[in-house]
Amino acid sequence: xxxxxxxxxxxxxxxxxxxxxxxxxxxxxxxxxxxxxxxxxxxxx
Numbered sequence: 216x217x218x219x220x221x222x223x224x225x226x227x228x229x230x231x232x233x234x235x236x237x238x239x240x241x242x243x244x245x246x247x248x249x250x251x252x253x254x255x256x257x258x259x260x
Contacts, residue, residue, distance in 0.1 A: 249255065
């Protein structure tokens with residue numbers, strides 16, 4: 216059982232919104248990899 220939840224939001228059609236969504240996905244993937252390796256993910260950019 217997962218202790219996290221996801222919130223589905225309407226996709227943003229603006230260029231800035233898509234850029235922020237891409238950065239968010241990259242940061243989340245990096246945090247998942249770090250967590251799988253037993254490291255603490257770095258916070259912030």
